[in-house]
Amino acid sequence: MSGENGYLPEPKGFATAAIHAFQDPEQWESMAVVAPMVASTTFKRYGPSSFKKFEYGRSGNPNRDVLENCLATLDNAKYGLCWSSGLGATMGVASLFKAGDHIICGDDIYGGTNCLLDKVCTKLGLEISFVDETKIESAIKKNTKLIWVESLTNPTLKVINIPAIAAIARKHNVLLAVDSTFVTPYFQRPIDLGADLVVHSLTKFMNGHTDVIMGVTITNNKNLYDQLKFLQNIMGIVPAPFDCYQVTRSIKTLPLRMKQHMKNSLEVAKFLETHPKVEKVLHPGLPCHPQHELYKKLASGCSGMITFYIKNAVLEHSQRFLTSLKIVTLAHSLGGYHSLAELPSVMSHASIPEDQRKILNITDNLIRLSVGLEDVEDLISDLQQALEKV
Ligand SMILES: Cc1ncc(COP(=O)(O)O)c(C=O)c1O
Structure with missing residues (x-):
């Protein structure tokens, strides 16, 4: 359980990772045990084309960085990206595709996700089919690019057989994204079950204190990560540093x-x-x-x-x-x-x-x-x- 360049050299337990992953106090000058809050929206550069790690608060922030890496570690993956809401994360994923591409979406999903795909993404030219999870394979078409499921489903708590759907996705060369908001990585890690992308509304169990709206996308696929990182920055769907600080604290429990x-x-x-x-x-x-x-x-x-x-x-x-x-x-x-x-x-x-x-x-x-x-x-x-x- 250690992400790329992680603080945990060996696989460690979930709670240990939640408390320590990417939070080695020696990495910041103050040696603070808790990652210091950095509110600054911009970062001094060495020269016009060289900078240390961060350049502008929308493209990256130290608190967001800690949280993204720690969350990826908890999902047993390499790359995490935080968005200003769960729906923001969903919009980021949908924006990977272009007009004419087809997305198959489970029919029992959060109403907001349904509305975003049906009322907004279709306006942008994406083709969306909402189907029962048992009928996903028959809904695949030549232009299908993504299968999106929620497991457990909202609100009827159906269990999605993620490995079976991942096998279908692989067979047809289609990506599989799983919204795992209801279960959390503490109980299930969709990437280990074959998903390409995991989305959580961090607003729910992950933050758990009903005081932050945020979402995350997790993947092991560098190419997907790079595309999503670009979208996160250029679409500006980013969370505030203080909210990242709060969620980093919340996931410890x-x-x-x-x-x-x-x-x-x-x-x-x-x-x-x-x-x-x-x-x-x-x-x-x-x-x-x-x-x-x-x-x-x-x-x-x-x-x-x-x-x-x-x-x-x-x-x-x-x-x-x-x-x-x-x-x-x-x-x-x-x-x-x-x-x-x-x-x-x-x-x-x-x-x-x-x-x-x-x-x-x-x-x-x-x-x-x-x-x-x-x-x-x-x-x-x-x-x-x-x-x-x-
Ligand atoms: C399963 C699920 N996914 C995504 C979302 C959207 O999350 P957010 O409210 O953080 O945008 C919700 C919100 O209720 C949800 O229940």
Whole structure:
């Protein structure tokens, strides 16, 4: 687990890498144990055409550099690039292609990604097909350049068989990008499973404190990295140094947080599974999840995400449930220490056309829950009292 020129000469554990990779205090003059914050937008040059490492804050910054390298190490890859949001990272990847190129995208994805590809990238001439992950091979055409999947999918938590899709991508000489926001490299590393590119919305579990919007692209492919680095700079989709500093701090506790998200979410999922007002619970860690066995082969654990359907509920019932919650907060987003709940049909996935939502079972009784780090007994009693109001 060491990136190019990394601080860790030998493979080390995940938590050790999160704390130390590319953060050797001897590399900065102050010997500060924590990478110093550098806010400067520009850097003095030796001469008009020679500079030390950084020249201008958009093309590179020391805090971004530390974070990018450390994140690449955590995904067992060489190259990371941070973007000012997860969607910024997605736009960077889409910008690798030209008008007339075809992208196949899983049909169960974050609504914003769907909207970006469908409403913006198509205007730029890209051809986009949204398909069920089991039908990807038959959707490949001569001009197909990229397969984009989310695993786990948002919001129905389907497990994507990344090695199988990677084999299809290789066979047809197509790139595979995986949005791994819901799982994080702590539990799964798509590059090891055959993906060419990994994208995380760092806004979610990776930062975990609900106070930074950021994204990252990770790859082992130098050519892709060089192209993305060019796009990151020239499109200007870059994060602020202080935000990089914050995320670098947050990932030090990622292993601890993820273990607790998993523990809490499993307990909450088991509670929901037995509740008479709950029709169905989707959590890849539960044996009742249709792809539980596949998930166990592909990932070492699960995050805090749960999707469940309230029995016989219409929009009004779901709204009553959500507004009755006292500890779990009704809000967009996921992956932080606060538990959050939302209604994808009118919130995160409202931009997906209604007929498509129906096919995907994103109905008005589907609740998406991001289980945080509160005491699990408090979360369960909060959910219990809110379900009683339905
Ligand atoms: C799976 C997934 N990918 C990407 C994004 C976009 O990330 P950001 O909000 O950081 O742009 C989100 C946002 O919710 C998401 O859930």
